[in-house]
Amino acid sequence: MATATTEISITDIDYLTHGDRALKMRLFRPQSDAPLAVIVDVHGGAWNTGSLDGCRDRDMALAEAGFAVAAIDFRQAADGYPTSLQDINYAVRFLKARAGEFGIDSGRVGYSGQSSGGHLAMLAAMRPRDSRYAAIPLADVGENDGIDATVRCVGMLWPVINPLSRYRNALRKRNSDDPPAWVGDIPERHDIYWGDETAMREGNPVTILEEGEPAETPPALWVQGRPDPVHDYHDPESGGDLNEPERFAGLYRAAGGDIDIVDIEQAAKTTETTVGPLIDFYRAHLG
Numbered sequence: 001m002a003t004a005t006t007e008i009s010i011t012d013i014d015y016l017t018h019g020d021r022a023l024k025m026r027l028f029r030p031q032s033d034a035p036l037a038v039i040v041d042v043h044g045g046a047w048n049t050g051s052l053d054g055c056r057d058r059d060m061a062l063a064e065a066g067f068a069v070a071a072i073d074f075r076q077a078a079d080g081y082p083t084s085l086q087d088i089n090y091a092v093r094f095l096k097a098r099a100g101e102f103g104i105d106s107g108r109v110g111y112s113g114q115s116s117g118g119h120l121a122m123l124a125a126m127r128p129r130d131s132r133y134a135a136i137p138l139a140d141v142g143e144n145d146g147i148d149a150t151v152r153c154v155g156m157l158w159p160v161i162n163p164l165s166r167y168r169n170a171l172r173k174r175n176s177d178d179p180p181a182w183v184g185d186i187p188e189r190h191d192i193y194w195g196d197e198t199a200m201r202e203g204n205p206v207t208i209l210e211e212g213e214p215a216e217t218p219p220a221l222w223v224q225g226r227p228d229p230v231h232d233y234h235d236p237e238s239g240g241d242l243n244e245p246e247r248f249a250g251l252y253r254a255a256g257g258d259i260d261i262v263d264i265e266q267a268a269k270t271t272e273t274t275v276g277p278l279i280d281f282y283r284a285h286l287g
Contacts, residue, residue: 007031008063015094016087016136018075023087025094026052026071028063029103037108037286038068040092040151042124044115046160046186047084047193048077058112061275067282068104069112070095074120077192081199085133088124092149093138108286110153112278115231118159118222122205125154126215153219153285155278158231161248163190164200164207165235173229182230206244209251217257221281222249223274225266 009029014022029036041059043050052071059069074087092109099106113121127133128149138144160166170186173179194200201207208215224232224245234243242250245261252259262277 006064006066008060015072016090023075024052024073025091026059027102028059028069028071030063030066030068032066032103035099035103035105036066036068037110037282038070038095038102038104039110039112039155039282039286040088040095040121041069041071042074042088042111042113042117042121043071044113044117045076046189047081047116047120047163048189050076050117055114057271058114058275058278061271062112062279062282065279065283067286068102079193081194081203082132084120085124085127085130085203086135088120089128089130089133089149090136090138092124092128092151093134093144093147096147097138097140097144106147107152109151110155110282110286111151112155112157113159114157116160118156119161119163119205122154122156122159122161122220123203123208124149125151125218125220126205126208128216150216151218153221153281155221155223155281157223157274157278158225158228159222160231162204162206162235162244163194164197164204165237165244166190166230166233167194167197167200168237169233169235180229186230206248206251209248209255215255217252217255219281219285220252220257220259221277222259222261223264223277224261225264225269225274228266 011027013025015025016023055071062069072091075083096106111121167190174183
């Protein structure tokens with residue numbers, strides 16, 4: 001296990017190229033002679049903004065706890081759904097295929113994701129073999145044939161787990177007599193990435209479970225600041241009384257998955273208070 005004094009190497013890798021656009025992976029690896037479990041970290045930004053640079057504090061904390069971390073950039077904004085999932089799926093397979101080179105254990109891979117990144121991480125984990133998401137072949141296909149994007153676990157920080165209900169919730173609030181400031185340009189960001197509500201419903205972990213689609217349900221953790229009207233709200237169209245975190249957790253457990261929700265007082269959110277539960281979770285499921 002790494003300590004605060006353990007040397008951590010940080011390496012930037014162009015893991016995928018689209019035309020003349022290279023996508024970066026930043027690999028944090030504590031010094032160790034043994035292959036390490038690796039966490040693929042998916043940044044947030046309402047599917048439109050953000051980059052792997054915004055995850056650095058979390059990634060360093062996870063690396064200091066003894067995990068390799070691969071923070072990734074991916075296509076977003078007007079590139080549209082499902083391009084982000086294609087890049088994320090490829091990143092996992094890329095890491096597994098080059099596990100020996102990077103000093104990681106291809107059998108111990110997990111996700112971390114914040115806000116929209118939490119949604120993408122869970123969606124990628126639930127559909128690791130979806131032909132749309134796995135559309136980009138690995139190089140050296142013969143040698144890497146059979147490698148897929150399955151993961152051992154998913155850690156989420158206040159994910160936008162249901163893009164459709166969040167979109168409609170933001171529109172309702174905007175059209176109310178006293179629209180809250182948090183609505184901002186949330187509906188427009190949804191429109192740019194998703195295009196329409198049909199896509200928001202299709203690329204949606206909640207509807208996957210509600211409609212009984214066969215899906216992977218690896219152990220999951222949801223860290224949620226409260227109060228948080230952007231990510232923790234009630235969908236009046238859900239047919240129940242639960243807010244979205246509890247609604248998803250109930251569906252996930254009913255599908256055979258194991259998920260816990262850890263509440264954190266919103267005013268007390270820091271890297272330490274939010275990453276601490278993740279570290280305990282990854283130690284339990286990645287070793």
